[in-house]
Amino acid sequence: MSKKRTIYSALPIVAAAYGEKLGVKVAIGNDEAYTDGKTIVVPNIPDDYPHMDAVWGYLAHEAAHVRFTDFGVERRRGxxxxxxxxxxxxxIERAMMELFPGTSQTLNEVARYMAQAGHYExxxxxxxxxxxxxxxxxxxxxxxxxxxxxxxxxxxxxxxxxxxxxxxxxxxxxxxxxxxxxxxxxxxxxxxxxxxxxxxxxxxxxxxxxxxxxxxxxxxxxxxxxxxxxxxxxxxxxxxxxxxxxxDAHDALKAELNRVAQDKGDSSYMTVRSAVDTQNNPAVGKSLVGNVKSTTSKIRTQLYGLVQASQRVAHRNQRLGKRVDARKLHRVVMGDTRVFLNPEAKKRPNTAVHILVDMSSSMVYKAANGKERQDIAREASLAISMALEAIPDVNPAVTFFGGNRNQPVFSVVKHGDTVQNRAGRFGFKATGGTPMAEAMWYAAFELTKTREERKMLIVVTDGQPQSAPACRSVIDLCERSDVEVIGIGVETTAVSGLFQKNIVIDDAAALQRTLFRLMERSLTAFAA
Known part of the structure; x- marks a missing residue:
């Protein structure tokens, strides 16, 4: 993988951004480009393919078909x-350019490339x-x-x-x-x-x-x-x-993309899946908030206090300025004119934090305190996210992963949501496998859309992912993009083989305390 590649330019992320902007479903396939009238499949084009504009042009053209073509209208052969x-x-291309003026350049570029490549004759x-x-x-x-x-x-x-x-x-x-x-x-x-x-x-x-x-x-x-x-x-x-x-000249372009993907494609890349909102249960939310209220208040106070302390303005004396430091006036007698105050503002946290929580079927196992892992995980993620949103310039999100390949990612709190208003969605029941890679691609995509300068991705899991190579691929891209990625293993050491930064806890009951300490170190270190 080229060192120039980042999460912001990775094929799954850019394809997902195009799909979201153009209002169509986009999937990353293996080595075949096609459209079924509802979903556009982009083959796994390698990072070093020099004509990515042609890929985005293909996507824009097919998106125009998905949006504007009635595939039920009969056409006679010949x-x-x-x-x-x-x-x-x-x-459809005229309609697309009218609706999204920016696609004009993309469609013109793919036409230029198709002419250059001989797809137009x-x-x-x-x-x-x-x-x-x-x-x-x-x-x-x-x-x-x-x-x-x-x-x-x-x-x-x-x-x-x-x-x-x-x-x-x-x-x-x-x-x-x-x-x-x-x-x-x-x-x-x-x-x-x-x-x-x-x-x-x-x-x-x-x-x-x-x-x-x-x-x-x-x-x-x-x-x-x-x-x-x-x-x-x-x-x-x-x-x-x-x-x-x-x-159709576009068939020749598709054939070229298919060949490139087949010869050099990165099979570890995955489709950025859409997350389904977990079901809202106000009664469950009220109960959960009640369970974590005192803990949340304590964590919030401690985190806020630590961040505030780390942000206290320090002063340095200099020879020019508007405010005199009375404590340093004696220096003038010695010829030292550094008696003016110069405040040094500390950095604000300015951090987007995305917490991914494993809700596979193994999370029903009980911890040493008698609680199921899933109960501990949902309470811990609720408590820490409620505490984080109270801190200025911190933007938390929580996503659960589990289920099956058809729907592996479940949104609990999106970036920008008020956590307490989403508390009723934390009651999701653990089920299915461990689609960690799908969840990480989704979280990475969501983080690319946040405005915060600093970005963190925290993964809480109790087992092995279904696709370790795909996990390593997205972790590598995130780390190259200055997205801090941390794995927390709940009674498992599997995270040590995936995450450069990892924490292993022997008892699920320690999860809440671990998350608090992690955020304490992270936020205060950045703001200092």
């Missing part, structure tokens, strides 16, 4: 599907007539309607070939019909416009046939032959099969 796809690509005389026609439509729409000027040379060559091969009537009428594309508002309107283009070709074919017939009637065999050839060519366009059509 020319109708090809024309509909070309027209729809234009419509110039139209030539050697192609089937249907390929010439759809190629002209593609470059006309992408250049004139979408605004991708990088494709202008492709439009120029396509126009030259198209006007040379097709009858004047088709050229004039197709240009007029393509201008209608900018006004289409739905997939249904797009397929209707494709129907209009096909109908126009049929009409022009009939005209050429009529001209041929008229030429024969007037014994003008030369004109009749030319018109007959034009009619046959237009019939070939109407009968075009897959081998006569250009296909």
């Amino acid at each position: 020319l109708h599907t090809e024309l509909s796809n070309v027209l729809e690509d234009c419509r 110039h139209v030539t005389d050697k192609e089937a007539p249907a390929s010439i026609l759809t190629g002209f439509c593609l470059y006309w729409l992408q250049t004139k309607a979408v605004g991708q000027s990088v494709l202008q040379p492709y439009l120029d060559s396509a126009t030259s070939v198209f006007e040379r091969v097709f009858p004047q009537g088709v050229v004039v009428r197709l240009n007029a019909l393509l201008r209608k594309a900018v006004n289409t508002k739905s997939t249904a309107e797009v397929t209707s416009l494709a129907d209009q283009i096909i109908k126009m070709i049929e009409e022009e074919k009939e005209k050429e046939e009529q001209k041929s017939q008229n030429g024969q009637d007037s014994n003008n065999q030369q004109n009749a032959g030319g018109n007959s050839d034009a009619a046959k060519m237009l019939q070939q366009v109407l009968n075009a099969g897959a081998g006569d059509l250009r296909g």
